[in-house]
Amino acid sequence: MPPVASNVLPDTDPAVSNPNQPSSVRSSVKSARREELQMGKEFADGQINWTTALFLLAFHIGAVAALFCFSWSRLIVAAFLWVLAINFGIGACYHRLLTHRGYQTPKWVEYMLTIFATLSLEGGPIFWVAVHRVHHQNSDQPGDPHSPREGAWWSHIGWLVLGKSLHAKPEALGKYAPDLARDRFHVWLTKYHYLTLVFTGLALLGLGSYLDHGIMGGVKMVLWGIFLRVTLGLHTTWLVNSANHMWGSRRFETKDDSRNNFLVALITGGEGWHNNHHAHPVSARHGLAWYELDPNFWCIWLLSRLGLARKIQVARYDKANPKPAGA
Numbered sequence: 001m002p003p004v005a006s007n008v009l010p011d012t013d014p015a016v017s018n019p020n021q022p023s024s025v026r027s028s029v030k031s032a033r034r035e036e037l038q039m040g041k042e043f044a045d046g047q048i049n050w051t052t053a054l055f056l057l058a059f060h061i062g063a064v065a066a067l068f069c070f071s072w073s074r075l076i077v078a079a080f081l082w083v084l085a086i087n088f089g090i091g092a093c094y095h096r097l098l099t100h101r102g103y104q105t106p107k108w109v110e111y112m113l114t115i116f117a118t119l120s121l122e123g124g125p126i127f128w129v130a131v132h133r134v135h136h137q138n139s140d141q142p143g144d145p146h147s148p149r150e151g152a153w154w155s156h157i158g159w160l161v162l163g164k165s166l167h168a169k170p171e172a173l174g175k176y177a178p179d180l181a182r183d184r185f186h187v188w189l190t191k192y193h194y195l196t197l198v199f200t201g202l203a204l205l206g207l208g209s210y211l212d213h214g215i216m217g218g219v220k221m222v223l224w225g226i227f228l229r230v231t232l233g234l235h236t237t238w239l240v241n242s243a244n245h246m247w248g249s250r251r252f253e254t255k256d257d258s259r260n261n262f263l264v265a266l267i268t269g270g271e272g273w274h275n276n277h278h279a280h281p282v283s284a285r286h287g288l289a290w291y292e293l294d295p296n297f298w299c300i301w302l303l304s305r306l307g308l309a310r311k312i313q314v315a316r317y318d319k320a321n322p323k324p325a326g327a
Helices: 023-037 050-066 072-099 107-118 125-137 152-161 170-174 184-191 195-212 215-241 262-268 274-279 295-305
Strands: none
Touching: 050 152, 050 215, 072 107, 072 125, 072 195, 072 215, 072 295, 107 125, 107 184, 107 195, 125 170, 125 184, 152 215, 195 215, 215 262
């Protein structure tokens, strides 16, 4: 796993490291940077992030509206985009490639998969990776952005609506993901991650209008391919933060509350084998037993068969000695 920065940054800021600066100035800069990087309910100010809250409300309303205009073509389009955004994007790319570097790909493949991930509306690559690395560093301890020990609702969605992690500046988040912060493409996409969803929505509007011979057909296609798909995708990913730290079995005695949950694994493409993952975070495969289905790893396997993925890290489960990696 790539190095994870601590909650307090090293004194690399000129205002901090310069001995000619007054101590009061250096102290205020340090305090400001610490404030930027603190995550978890303990550091939440209780103020609603209205931008996030209103967007989530709009997407939920659109998702409900989509249920009243079903068609097989809309379902197929939504399912196709789901595989790109959730399986190839979030699971195989944001999580197993960018965060933990469980395998390697050519840069153009990494960028393509990252674009797929932005279709989930879960933030840009630097934000997603930084938050998840902090989660592993402080899992179910003070500083964890979304631990159920601070409340089930908090871990599922409250940390986004009320927490400070979404307000952190890109420069601060970059300290948690220095490998991505040095990449101009990832920096740009983190800033403009929403554009891919906007362009996809416009394309679906045109496709639906063509198939249904009218603008309302396009609107209905957008409701399915964007609003319903994104909303369900958000909740399935959030279940890994909440349900997977409350309910399920524990194969490995890790230092957190992570659990393996079959139902969450089923709807997330294998991310629900969360206790396996916390025990072996670098492993690109989370399902360690034959019956633990892991479609997100199948995506990686497919890339390897096409010659687009290599050096795939795979944990080997020894039933007689089920210790976490490094134990």
